[in-house]
Amino acid sequence: MLNALNPQPGGRYADGTLGGAGHAASILAASSPTGWLSGCDRDGGAVEMAKKRLAEKFAGRFEVRRGNFAELADWIAEKSCDGVLLDLGVSSPQLDTAGRGFSFQLDGPLDMRMDDRQELTAADLVNRESAEALAEIFWEYGDERQSSRFARAIVREREVKKMETTRQLAELCEKVSPRGAKKIHPATKIFQALRIAVNGEIESLKRGLDAAVKILKPGGRLALITFHSLEVRVVREFAAEKTRDYTFPGAVDVPALRQPRAPQLKWISRKAILPGDEELRTNPRARSAQLRVLEKT
Numbered sequence: 001m002l003n004a005l006n007p008q009p010g011g012r013y014a015d016g017t018l019g020g021a022g023h024a025a026s027i028l029a030a031s032s033p034t035g036w037l038s039g040c041d042r043d044g045g046a047v048e049m050a051k052k053r054l055a056e057k058f059a060g061r062f063e064v065r066r067g068n069f070a071e072l073a074d075w076i077a078e079k080s081c082d083g084v085l086l087d088l089g090v091s092s093p094q095l096d097t098a099g100r101g102f103s104f105q106l107d108g109p110l111d112m113r114m115d116d117r118q119e120l121t122a123a124d125l126v127n128r129e130s131a132e133a134l135a136e137i138f139w140e141y142g143d144e145r146q147s148s149r150f151a152r153a154i155v156r157e158r159e160v161k162k163m164e165t166t167r168q169l170a171e172l173c174e175k176v177s178p179r180g181a182k183k184i185h186p187a188t189k190i191f192q193a194l195r196i197a198v199n200g201e202i203e204s205l206k207r208g209l210d211a212a213v214k215i216l217k218p219g220g221r222l223a224l225i226t227f228h229s230l231e232v233r234v235v236r237e238f239a240a241e242k243t244r245d246y247t248f249p250g251a252v253d254v255p256a257l258r259q260p261r262a263p264q265l266k267w268i269s270r271k272a273i274l275p276g277d278e279e280l281r282t283n284p285r286a287r288s289a290q291l292r293v294l295e296k297t
C-alpha cells in the first residue's frame with residue numbers, strides 16, 4: 001500500500017476505511033512531517049479508536065469523521081488528494097466481537113451492522129424476507145450455489161422459532177449442508193451475503209469509487225484492497241469504464257458508434273498484489289486480500 005501511494009511530506013491522503021488506523025498511521029508516518037490525512041469509517045467504535053491512535057503521534061495532521069466512504073466527496077475537496085485508500089470489508093475488531101454478530105464462530109445477536117445508527121439488522125432480513133428474496137441475497141452476494149435450499153430452511157425454521165443468534169443460523173447452515181470434508185464452513189457464504197446486504201456494501205463501493213475519482217488530483221493514486229470476488233468484479237467493471245478512451249451510446253459497445261474521450265484513470269497494477277509469506281504468517285486474515293492500484297490521469 002505504501003509503495004502504491006508513495007506518501008510524501010506535504011501530500012494529502014484519504015482513507016475511507018480507517019478501522020484501527022493501521023494503514024492511516026503508516027501513511028502519516030511516511031508523509032512526515034507535513035502530510036495530511038482525511039479519514040472516515042462507518043463504525044463509531046473504529047472512529048474513536050482511530051482518533052486516539054492517530055492523535056498519539058500525528059496531532060494536527062488529520063481529520064477523522066464518522067461516515068460512509070460513499071460520501072467522501074461531500075467533505076473532501078475535489079482534486080485535492082494525492083492518494084486514496086479503500087481497504088474493504090470488515091475489520092478484526094468487528095469480526096472478533098461476538099456482540100456485533102459478524103462471526104459464525106462466535107455466538108451473538110444476528111446484527112452485522114457496521115454502523116449501529118442504521119436500523120436494518122441481519123435478524124430483520126432473515127426473519128422478514130421471503131424465501132425468494134433470501135435466496136437472491138445468498139446467490140448474488142454469497143455466490144452460494146444452494147441458495148434456495150438455505151433460504152427455504154431459514155423460512156421453515158423461523159416459523160418454529162424466530163432467528164435471533166449467529167449460533168442458531170450457523171447450526172442451521174450445518175444441517176442444510178453438512179460440512180463433511182469441505183474446506184470452508186457451510187455458513188461462510190451465508191454470513192458474507194447477509195453482511196453485504198445489511199450494509200449495502202456493493203452500492204457503497206460503487207459510490208465510493210466515484211467519490212475517490214472526484215477527490216483525487218491528476219497523478220493521484222487509488223489503492224483498493226478487496227477480499228472477495230464480488231468486490232473484485234465491481235472494481236474491474238469500474239476500472240474498465242474509467243480507463244477506456246472512448247464512450248458509446250446505450251448499453252452495447254458498437255465499435256462504429258464509439259466517441260473518443262480522455263480516460264479518467266490508468267492502471268498502475270491491474271494484476272492483484274498479494275500478501276507475502278511474512279505478512280501471511282503474522283496476519284493470516286490477509287490471505288484473501290488483493291491490492292490493485294489506479295492513477296488519475
Ligand SMILES: C[S@@+](CC[C@H](N)C(=O)[O-])C[C@H]1O[C@@H](n2cnc3c(N)ncnc32)[C@H](O)[C@@H]1O
Nearest residue numbers: 017019020021022023041042068069087091204
Ligand atoms: C478491513 S477494515 C480496515 C482496516 C484498516 N485499514 C486498518 O488499517 O486498521 C475495514 C473497515 O472499513 C469500514 N467500512 C466498510 N465499509 C465502509 C463504508 N462504506 N464506509 C466507511 N467505512 C466502511 C469497516 O467499518 C471497517 O472498520
